[in-house]
Amino acid sequence: MKARTIRRHIKESLRNLGRNGWMTFASVSAVTVTLMLVGVFFVIMMNLNKVATDIEEDVRIRVHVDIAATEEDQQALKSKIQQIADVDTVEYSSKEAELDNLIASLGEEGEAFKLFEQDNPLYDVFIVKTKEPEQLEKVAKQIEKFEFASKVKYGQDDVNKLFSFIKTSRNVGLILIVGLLFTAMFLISNTIKITIVARRREIEIMRLVGATNSFIRWPFFMEGIMIGILGSVIPIVLISTLYTYSYDYISAKLEGHFIQLLEMNPFMYQVAGLLILLGAFIGIWGSLMSVRKFLKI
Amino acid sequence: MIEMEDVYKKYPNGVVAANGINVSIKQGEFVYVVGPSGAGKSTFIKMMYREEKPSKGAIMIDGVNLAKLKESKVPIFRRNLGVVFQDFKLLPKLTVYENVAFALEVIEEGPKYIKKRVMEVLDLVGLKHKSRMLPTELSGGEQQRVSIARSIVNSPKVMIADEPTGNLDPETSWEIMRIFEEINTRGTTIVMATHNREIVNTIRHRVIAIENGQIIRDEQRGDYGYES
Numbered sequence: 001m002k003a004r005t006i007r008r009h010i011k012e013s014l015r016n017l018g019r020n021g022w023m024t025f026a027s028v029s030a031v032t033v034t035l036m037l038v039g040v041f042f043v044i045m046m047n048l049n050k051v052a053t054d055i056e057e058d059v060r061i062r063v064h065v066d067i068a069a070t071e072e073d074q075q076a077l078k079s080k081i082q083q084i085a086d087v088d089t090v091e092y093s094s095k096e097a098e099l100d101n102l103i104a105s106l107g108e109e110g111e112a113f114k115l116f117e118q119d120n121p122l123y124d125v126f127i128v129k130t131k132e133p134e135q136l137e138k139v140a141k142q143i144e145k146f147e148f149a150s151k152v153k154y155g156q157d158d159v160n161k162l163f164s165f166i167k168t169s170r171n172v173g174l175i176l177i178v179g180l181l182f183t184a185m186f187l188i189s190n191t192i193k194i195t196i197v198a199r200r201r202e203i204e205i206m207r208l209v210g211a212t213n214s215f216i217r218w219p220f221f222m223e224g225i226m227i228g229i230l231g232s233v234i235p236i237v238l239i240s241t242l243y244t245y246s247y248d249y250i251s252a253k254l255e256g257h258f259i260q261l262l263e264m265n266p267f268m269y270q271v272a273g274l275l276i277l278l279g280a281f282i283g284i285w286g287s288l289m290s291v292r293k294f295l296k297i
Numbered sequence: 298m299i300e301m302e303d304v305y306k307k308y309p310n311g312v313v314a315a316n317g318i319n320v321s322i323k324q325g326e327f328v329y330v331v332g333p334s335g336a337g338k339s340t341f342i343k344m345m346y347r348e349e350k351p352s353k354g355a356i357m358i359d360g361v362n363l364a365k366l367k368e369s370k371v372p373i374f375r376r377n378l379g380v381v382f383q384d385f386k387l388l389p390k391l392t393v394y395e396n397v398a399f400a401l402e403v404i405e406e407g408p409k410y411i412k413k414r415v416m417e418v419l420d421l422v423g424l425k426h427k428s429r430m431l432p433t434e435l436s437g438g439e440q441q442r443v444s445i446a447r448s449i450v451n452s453p454k455v456m457i458a459d460e461p462t463g464n465l466d467p468e469t470s471w472e473i474m475r476i477f478e479e480i481n482t483r484g485t486t487i488v489m490a491t492h493n494r495e496i497v498n499t500i501r502h503r504v505i506a507i508e509n510g511q512i513i514r515d516e517q518r519g520d521y522g523y524e525s
Contacts, residue, residue, distance in 0.1 A: 005405055205386055208346070209447065210376035211403035213369070 005215075013222040016195040023191040024227065030187040031231025031282055034180040035275050039239045041173045043271060048166050050262050055162065056133045058258045061140050064123035064151035073148050078126060080146055086135040087128055095122040123150070181282060188227055188286025192220050196290060220291045221284065228283025232275040239275075240268045298324040298455060298486050299345065304354035306340050306510070314340035315351065316510035322488065322503075324454070327481045329497050330490040331521055332507040338490045341507055342459050345488060346380050347371050359454055376404055379448030379456040379485070383463035385440045387432040387447075393419070394428040397447045404451070418446040422476055438469030445476055449485070456480065458489040462496065474500055497521040 017024045063081065065074055074092075081090050093101075099122055103110035116122075130139050136154050144152045196203070206216050247261055254260065299322040306315035314337045322328055332338050343349040344356055347363050356363040361374055387396050394415055401411045419425045422442040432440050441461060448456060458477070462470035474496055481487050491497060497504060497520065504519030505512055514522065 002405055004408070008402070201386070202388055205388065205399070206403050207372070208375060208380050208386070209400035209403060210372045210374075210451070212372045215403060215405075 001218075009218040009222055012219040013226060016199070016219065016223055017226060019198065020191060020195050023194050027184075027188045027191040027227045027286075028231045030184040031228055031279055032234050034177075034184040034282070035232050035235040035279055036238065037180060038177050038278065039235045039271060039275050041177065042274065043239060043243060043267075045166070045170055045173065046267070047261050048169075051259050052162050052166060054259045059133055059136055059154060061128040061130070061136060061143065061152060061154045063126040063128060063143055063149050064153070065126065066148040066150040067123065069148040074124065077146055077148050081126060081128055081143055084139055084142055086130050086132070086139050088131045089129045091127040093125045093127060095120045095124050098122045098125055181278075184231075184282050185286040185289070188224055188283055189290040191227065192223055192287045193290040193293075195223065196220065217291050220287045224283035224285075224287025225280050226283070227286075228279035228281065229276060230279075231282075232279035236272045236275050239271060243268060243271075298322055298326070298359060299488070300355070300357040301344075302355045302357075304344065304351045304356060306337075306344065306349060307352045314510050315344070318354070318507075318510070318512055320505065320512060320515070322486060324486055325481070325484050327477075327487045327502040328489070329502055329504045329519075330488060330507060331492070331497060331504060331523065333523070336508045337510040338507050339459065340510075342457055342488070342490050345455075345457050346378055347374060376451050377453050377455070379445075379451065379453040381441070381444055381448050381456065381458040381461045383460040385432070385437075385444040385464075387440055387443055389432055392429050392431055393424060393435070393443050396432065396443055397450055400447050400450050414450060415446075418450050421449070421479070422446045436469070437465050438472055441465060441469075441473055442476060445473070445480075449480060453485065455486045455488070458487065458491075460490055460492060462491065462493050467495070470496060494521040494523070 063077075065077065069077070078090055078092065081087060096117075099113065099116060099120055102122075103113050106113065128139065128143070130136050140152050140154050143149050203216055244264065247264060250261055299320070301318050301320045304315050304318040305313070307313050316337075318341065330338055330341060340349055344351055344363065345358065347366060351364050354364065358374075359377060363374070366374060388399065391399065397415045397418060398411050401414065406414075416425060416428070419428055422445055424439060424442055424446065427435065427439065432443065435443070441464075445461075456477075461477075462473055465473065470493060477487060477489070478500065501518040501520075503517050504514065504522070506514040506522060
């Protein structure tokens with residue numbers, strides 16, 4: 001296509017958008033609302049996934065050592081655990097250290113637990129990390145059989161619950177989004193239908209004097225893309241602003257934890273890219289749907 | 298130039314608008330197509346610029362078989378064809394110049410050529426001095442001249458006219474006919490459907506009469522043949 005022709009198509013599509021101002025506004029708004037919801041949902045989903053992965057990767061087995069165990073028994077237990085093939089590291093945490101952790105994690109109310117320093121009811125603990133999170137359950141079952149391993153706990157259930165929660169919310173969200181996408185496409189295709197009806201005579205003449213179908217189609221195609229991309233501007237600005245604030249706020253709370261939100265860069269660029277692409281896609285699809293019917297191509 | 302062989306056309310609603318039409322029109326001929334309303338004249342004309350496709354038979358125009366022409370090739374075919382209508386089909390928001398230039402722009406001609414060629418054809422139809430006016434500022438005859446200018450701007454070999462004088466008063470009609478004659482003497486084949494008895498009987502050319510989807514009369518320098 002010649003540069004002159006591209007310029008003509010762009011001019012033409014801008015003129016049509018202006019001429020049908022209210023319909024254009026309605027379509028752009030529909031895309032804006034859709035992309036806003038898609039974007040927010042996407043940001044939340046991706047972060048939940050990130051959190052779930054962080055948690056999953058940090059899952060450890062806590063092996064409570066029987067109080068009857070002597071120092072040698074403890075050493076024997078440790079080396080037995082270390083010999084399991086899938087075990088990565090084994091750390092020892094004395095019951096005194098455990099109590100300190102508990103007091104620290106409870107903050108001011110933890111002071112009350114200081115009473116227990118005289119008569120510590122907690123266990124000495126081995127903290128076992130596996131090489132892969134999936135081996136957790138298998139390794140835990142093996143350790144249970146060892147002598148002096150009185151209680152074996154691991155957070156697999158919590159992780160599973162978290163994952164199934166994420167999965168359910170993802171499915172519900174997807175259905176919602178697909179519905180919204182179709183609404184937006186429908187509105188765009190209606191807008192373009194109206195611009196086509198308004199230009200029916202022009203199209204008829206174009207066909208008579210030998211304009212190819214693709215030549216006739218291009219301006220409508222560009223209209224769709226413009227509506228889609230215009231519709232993605234507000235969601236991108238709003239979401240990246242909101243995310244900046246939420247990120248700062250939540251990151252401060254999570255300070256020192258192994259859980260982290262996704263970094264602004266490159267995550268926000270990815271979100272922006274996704275929204276622009278999605279907007280353009282909705283626009284193209286909407287315009288193709290309406291043009292096809294009208295040009296009997 | 299134009300050959301029709303056993304052309305049938307049946308519309309989805311069951312109407313048979315062409316029932317075995319055979320006709321041959323040579324390069325440079327001027328042909329009137331006459332007949333009562335609803336006799337198949339319009340279909341005959343529409344099949345020539347491939348607005349309608351024959352159900353059966355072959356239509357050859359300048360070596361192209363319209364019955365087999367792919368939909369995607371129709372625009373290219375139409376670039377060698379000029380079409381003029383009763384209602385002019387001009388774009389009201391464009392000037393006279395822009396209306397004519399439009400036909401060259403959509404086939405992506407260069408701006409220099411467009412300028413030169415549009416002024417040429419506007420001169421031919423005698424509207425060079427009104428090139429900046431809008432169609433609504435012109436009389437019916439002038440509007441039809443603009444649409445004729447647009448139809449010949451591609452230098453087509455064949456011109457199809459569907460009742461070009463149908464909306465015009467007698468005097469203006471003669472003006473339009475003078476332009477058609479001029480275009481015809483330059484070698485363009487013209488096929489013109491008309492109800493204008495006086496024109497057919499005065500400017501004598503070949504007459505094809507269509508009734509019930511069939512050619513019932515085809516004579517050189519014929520007359521209109523119907524009571525108007």
